[in-house]
Every structure is written in structure tokens, then in C-alpha cells.
Amino acid sequence: MDGTENNLRLFPKKDARLYMSFMYVTFVSLLVGGLMGLLQTFVRSGRFTLPFNINYYTILTVHGVILGLVLTTFFILGFQFALMGKTVGITDKQRNAGWVSFWMMLVGTVMAAVTILVGQANVLYTFYAPLAAHPAFYFGLAFVIIGSWIGAFTNFRQLYVWKKAHKGEKSPLLAFMVVINMLMWVIASLGVATSVVIQFIPWSLGYTETINVLVSRTLFWYFGHPLVYFWLLPAYMAWYAIIPKIIGGKLFSDSLARLAFILLLMFSIPVGFHHQLTEPGIDPTWKFIQVVLTMMVVIPSLMTAFSIFATFEITGRKKGFSSLFGWFKKLPWGDVRFFAPFVGMVAFIPGGIGGIINASHQMNALVHNTIWITGHFHLTVATTVILTYFGIAYWLVPHLTGRRLTKQLNKLGIIQTIIWTVGMTIMSTAMHIQGLLGGPRRSAYSEYAGGAQVDTWIGYQLAQAVGGTILFIGILLMTYIFIKLTFFSPRGVEEFPIAAEDEDAQVTPKILENWYLWVGITIALIAFAYTIPMIDIIKHSPPGSIPFKWPIGRM
Numbered sequence: 001m002d003g004t005e006n007n008l009r010l011f012p013k014k015d016a017r018l019y020m021s022f023m024y025v026t027f028v029s030l031l032v033g034g035l036m037g038l039l040q041t042f043v044r045s046g047r048f049t050l051p052f053n054i055n056y057y058t059i060l061t062v063h064g065v066i067l068g069l070v071l072t073t074f075f076i077l078g079f080q081f082a083l084m085g086k087t088v089g090i091t092d093k094q095r096n097a098g099w100v101s102f103w104m105m106l107v108g109t110v111m112a113a114v115t116i117l118v119g120q121a122n123v124l125y126t127f128y129a130p131l132a133a134h135p136a137f138y139f140g141l142a143f144v145i146i147g148s149w150i151g152a153f154t155n156f157r158q159l160y161v162w163k164k165a166h167k168g169e170k171s172p173l174l175a176f177m178v179v180i181n182m183l184m185w186v187i188a189s190l191g192v193a194t195s196v197v198i199q200f201i202p203w204s205l206g207y208t209e210t211i212n213v214l215v216s217r218t219l220f221w222y223f224g225h226p227l228v229y230f231w232l233l234p235a236y237m238a239w240y241a242i243i244p245k246i247i248g249g250k251l252f253s254d255s256l257a258r259l260a261f262i263l264l265l266m267f268s269i270p271v272g273f274h275h276q277l278t279e280p281g282i283d284p285t286w287k288f289i290q291v292v293l294t295m296m297v298v299i300p301s302l303m304t305a306f307s308i309f310a311t312f313e314i315t316g317r318k319k320g321f322s323s324l325f326g327w328f329k330k331l332p333w334g335d336v337r338f339f340a341p342f343v344g345m346v347a348f349i350p351g352g353i354g355g356i357i358n359a360s361h362q363m364n365a366l367v368h369n370t371i372w373i374t375g376h377f378h379l380t381v382a383t384t385v386i387l388t389y390f391g392i393a394y395w396l397v398p399h400l401t402g403r404r405l406t407k408q409l410n411k412l413g414i415i416q417t418i419i420w421t422v423g424m425t426i427m428s429t430a431m432h433i434q435g436l437l438g439g440p441r442r443s444a445y446s447e448y449a450g451g452a453q454v455d456t457w458i459g460y461q462l463a464q465a466v467g468g469t470i471l472f473i474g475i476l477l478m479t480y481i482f483i484k485l486t487f488f489s490p491r492g493v494e495e496f497p498i499a500a501e502d503e504d505a506q507v508t509p510k511i512l513e514n515w516y517l518w519v520g521i522t523i524a525l526i527a528f529a530y531t532i533p534m535i536d537i538i539k540h541s542p543p544g545s546i547p548f549k550w551p552i553g554r555m
């Protein structure tokens with residue numbers, strides 16, 4: 001059986017309602033966060049001033065938090081719950097836990113968002129000390145994290161219950177992938193949770209006078225790099241296990257996909273120093289070691305690139321396209337469920353190369369803190385990841401609402417993808433170039449007292465505003481498509497496309513499901529990469545800092 005029947009069976013209403021709730025928050029976040037992004041590019045063009053005395057750093061913080069943390073986390077949890085529901089099932093108790101997770105995250109999001117909007121948390125999404133926010137911001141973040149942990153442990157339980165009922169059987173690939181992603185998330189977010197609870201909350205409440213800035217940043221980046229893989233892995237789930245079905249093929253290799261995810265679990269955490277290469281107070285030897293480990297985390301992405309190409313070619317050749325590139329031409333270009341993620345894959349080629357440049361110690365000195373980095377993450381998270389999420393939404397939302405992705409909506413989706421590609425190409429390219437010319441990131445428009453170098457940036461800043469405007473049109477169109485898929489398109493059954501294994505696929509080695517082994521190695525690697533430098537950082541710390549609140553100054 002290739003699972004087609006199960007792919008076409010809709011979820012019971014009570015399950016679909018839970019998964020859809022996460023999608024509502026995702027798309028509201030897209031609209032709000034996107035609007036802030038548009039305003040930012042306008043301000044940075046130098047041709048526009050924000051009305052009502054609104055602070056640039058307020059909208060920048062809303063943009064980063066709402067898109068980088070809220071949209072992604074809600075989409076990921078909703079999508080992953082749906083994957084678990086489809087592959088291993090959900091019990092009443094687990095569904096209730098899912099709701100607790102959703103509401104805790106939502107309450108936390110509202111707390112943090114309101115605090116930012118009233119100007120009490122102009123600290124950007126990285127909330128670097130000594131910039132301080134109102135305690136409600138940190139409490140809000142803590143709620144979001146705890147809510148996501150509840151989601152994670154529910155997913156672990158779902159697989160555990162399934163395994164008990166299916167003794168000796170291999171776990172479904174997508175359930176395995178979800179558990180890897182949530183394991184990584186839990187292990188990584190322990191860092192930021194520790195920093196928020198032990199450092200930021202007492203400091204913002206005035207219980208402690210100073211904060212150890214370097215420790216807080218190190219704990220943030222211990223979390224911050226795996227965070228980007230937490231965003232990426234759901235896209236990889238779709239690339240490995242869903243896209244093959246959409247193009248009419250089979251899984252390339254169950255074992256390779258599992259191995260890639262295990263490698264991502266092991267190597268995505270002990271690499272946070274590559275975000276701190278210019279940070280004083282960290283021994284360069286440990287920076288070097290973490291750079292080497294960063295190059296290791298590139299390997300599973302290269303494995304992914306290889307197996308996707310292979311899937312495309314094998315599928316095409318099985319359909320009888322024997323010429324050198326015939327199989328490529330015959331990919332389903334008119335199907336937005338394929339087209340949007342495909343553009344995301346292509347964007348990951350320059351996005352990944354940019355990442356490798358960033359991770360190279362010497363070159364990082366050139367690009368760190370410039371808008372090149374902003375260009376890098378708009379290619380990776382805002383194109384590769386988000387276009388794949390959109391690609392998923394085109395079938396997931398109608399599957400959950402019992403509606404159809406009509407021909408007309410499919411066409412609009414293709415147009416949306418093209419608009420996004422054009423807007424992002426203009427904006428991200430301009431950011432990369434301006435970064436190489438020294439243009440800083442995280443800053444409002446400034447003429448820097450008429451410095452000659454600044455003149456070379458202006459054209460690129462204008463280009464970013466043009467790209468940003470096109471992207472915002474794309475966001476409006478995507479919101480329209482989401483509303484149509486949720487409430488108005490005709491009733492019917494949209495497939496939940498999960499690819500099956502080839503009949504003659506090799507047996508997946510049992511060791512790939514040895515959780516003790518992989519989690520053990522992950523913890524050992526983290527201990528190796530962080531113990532000595534962390535002791536060093538704590539022992540030789542400079543004096544801590546009192547809180548500063550932007551734009552008023554000292555708190």
C-alpha cells in the first residue's frame with residue numbers, strides 16, 4: 001500500500017481545529033510583521049519618516065520577533081502536529097496538551113507584542129544586553145518557550161505510544177523528523193531559557209543590579225544557531241518526504257534522510273560562536289573549533305541537495321524522459337505545491353554559500369554587523385524557508401478546512417511566488433552589495449555626518465525599498481489566498497501528500513533509531529564545545545552592566 005488512502009482521509013474536526021489555530025496565528029503574523037518590514041525599508045531609503053513619533057527600533061523589534069520567532073514557531077508546531085496526527089495519530093490527552101501548548105504560546109506572544117508596541121522593548125529580536133526591556137517582554141518569551149516545550153513533549157509521547165503499539169516496526173519517517181527537530185529545539189532553548197530566567201528577568205525587575213553581557217550573548221547564540229535549523233528542518237521534511245509525492249515519485253532514501261536529520265541534530269548546536277567571531281572575551285581557539293563544527297553542519301545540507309536532485313532525476317527517468325535534461329523540463333512547474341518550495345531550494349544555493357562565507361573566520365570580519373547578514377537571512381529564512389512553508393500551506397490549509405486548492409488559487413500562488421522572487425532578489429541583492437560597501441545592519445537611516453562612503457549606499461537603500469514594496473504585495477496576495485483556502489474555496493478533499501518508499505528500497509538500519517546514542521553524542525559535543533570556554537567566560541568576565549533602555553538611556 002502506498003498510503004494514498006490515508007493521504008486522502010481528512011482529519012477529525014477536533015484535530016483539524018487545533019492544527020488550524022496555529023495557522024491563523026502564522027498568517028496574522030505574516031501580515032503584521034510584513035507591514036513592519038515595509039516601513040523599515042521606507043525609513044532606510046531616507047525618503048520617509050514614521051508618523052506619530054513611532055520609533056524605528058520599535059518596528060524593527062516587532063518585525064524580527066513576529067516574523068522570526070512567532071510566525072515560524074506557530075507554523076512549525078501546527079505543521080508538525082499535523083504530521084504527527086497523520087503518521088502516528090493523536091489521543092484526546094495529547095490533543096489537550098496541544099491546546100495548552102497553543103494557548104501558552106499565544107498568551108506569551110501577546111504579552112511580548114504589546115510590550116514592544118507600547119515602546120517598552122526596543123531591544124530587537126536578539127534582545128542583546130545591556131539593552132533592557134520591560135519584564136513583561138521576557139515573561140512573554142518565557143511563556144512562548146514553555147508552551148513550545150509542552151508541544152515538544154506531546155510529540156515525543158505521540159511517537160512513544162505509536163512505537164509501543166507497533167513493536168519492532170520502523171517509525172514513520174516524518175514522525176522521526178519531527179522528534180529530531182523538537183529534540184534539537186528543547187536542548188537549544190534551554191540556553192535562552194536559562195538566560196531569560198536567571199539573568200534577564202531578575203535584572204529587568206531590579207533584583208540584580210548588573211548583567212553579565214557576554215554570558216547572556218553566549219547563551220543566546222547557543223540557542224540562536226539551532227534556531228535557524230529549527231526553521232529549516234520542517235522545510236527539509238517537505239523536501240525529503242512530501243515533494244517526491246507531489247512530483248509523482250518515491251522517497252529517495254529513508255536512511256539518508258534520517259542520517260541527515262541526525263547530523264543536523266548533532267552539529268547544529270555546538271556552533272554558536274560563529275555568531276560571536278568578533279566578540280572579545282572568547283578564546284580564539286574555541287572560536288576556531290566551533291567554525292570547524294559549523295563546516296560539519298553544512299554536510300547534511302549538501303546531502304539534502306544531492307538527494308533532491310536525485311529524486312527529481314529518478315522520477316523523471318522513471319516517467320520515460322531519457323534525454324540529459326528532459327526529466328527537468330517535465331517537472332510540474334504549474335503546480336504551486338512544487339513550484340514555491342522549488343524556488344526556495346534554488347534560493348538556498350546562494351543562501352548557503354553566503355552562510356559558508358559568514359562562517360569563515362576571516363571573511364566574517366568583513367561582513368559581520370553589516371547589512372550583508374540581513375541579506376543572508378532574507379535569502380535563507382525569508383525565501384528558502386518561507387516559500388517552502390507557503391508551498392506546504394497550499395495543500396495543508398485546504399486539507400484541514402475540507403476545501404480545495406482550485407486552479408485559480410493555484411495560479412495566484414504561482415504569481416505570488418514570482419512576486420516574492422522578484423522582490424526578494426532585488427532587496428536581498430541590494431543588501432548583500434551594500435553590506436560589502438560597509439553599510440551597517442540594525443540601524444535606521446543616517447547620513448553619518450556626510451561620510452563619503454555613505455553616498456555609495458543610498459542607491460541600494462532605495463532598491464531595498466522597491467524590493468520591500470514588491471514583497472509586501474506578495475504578502476497581501478498570500479493573505480488573500482490563505483483567507484480563500486480557509487473560508488471560501490469549494491468544499492472537497494485536498495491530498496496530504498506523503499511519499500512512499502520504493503518497493504525495492506533497502507532496509508533502514510535500526511541504529512538510526514537509537515535515540516540514546518544520538519542524543520548522547522549531541523550532549524557530548526555540546527559539552528566539548530562549550531564547557532571550557534563557558535568556564536573561561538564566567539571566570540574572566542568584565543564587570544556586568546546596568547540596564548539601558550532605548551531611547552531614554554539608563555533605566
Ligand code: HAS
Nearest residue numbers: 228274301305308345348352355356358359368377380381
Ligand atoms: Fe546563517 C547569520 C552561517 C544557514 C539564518 N543566519 C544568520 C542570521 C540568520 C541566519 C537569521 O557563520 C542572523 C542572525 C543575527 O541576527 O545575527 N548560516 C550559516 C551557515 C549556514 C547557514 C554556515 N542561516 C542558515 C539558514 C538560516 C540562517 C538555513 C535560516 C533558515 N549565518 C551563518 C553565520 C552567521 C549567520 C556565520 C553570523 C554572521 C555574523 O557575523 O553575524 C549553512 O547551514 C548553509 C548550508 C547550506 C548549503 C546549501 C545547500 C543547498 C540546498 C538546495 C539545493 C537546491 C536544489 C534545487 C536541489 C550548503 C539544500 C536545484 C535546482 C536548480 C535548477 C539549481
